[in-house]
Amino acid sequence: MFSIVAKARVKEGSGPQFEEVGKKLAAAVKANEPDCLLYVLTRSKLVPDEYLFIERYKDEAAAKFHGAQPHFLTLGAELFGHMQGPPELSFLDDV
16 A cells, blocks of 8 residues: 655635635545545644645555546646645655
8 A cells, every 4th residue: 555645735715715626636536546545635623724635545556647647637736726835745655
């Protein structure tokens, strides 16, 4: 298994729009990427305007496949428009 945590800080006031697009992306991933085992958008309870995508894949190839999908490229660009900067990514292997 291979996991990614993508932490994003959104622009003040952009949370609702970010959430709307993030939910669309999660639905598209679930519908089109069978080797993606989990794709969830979460919001921090402690840090205002901080969101995390928690992603779990069958393997690294499935994560690379995800990054090349049209729904990721299109909706990801829309998400980026609401962010303060690029997301902070953590790449994780099971132990």
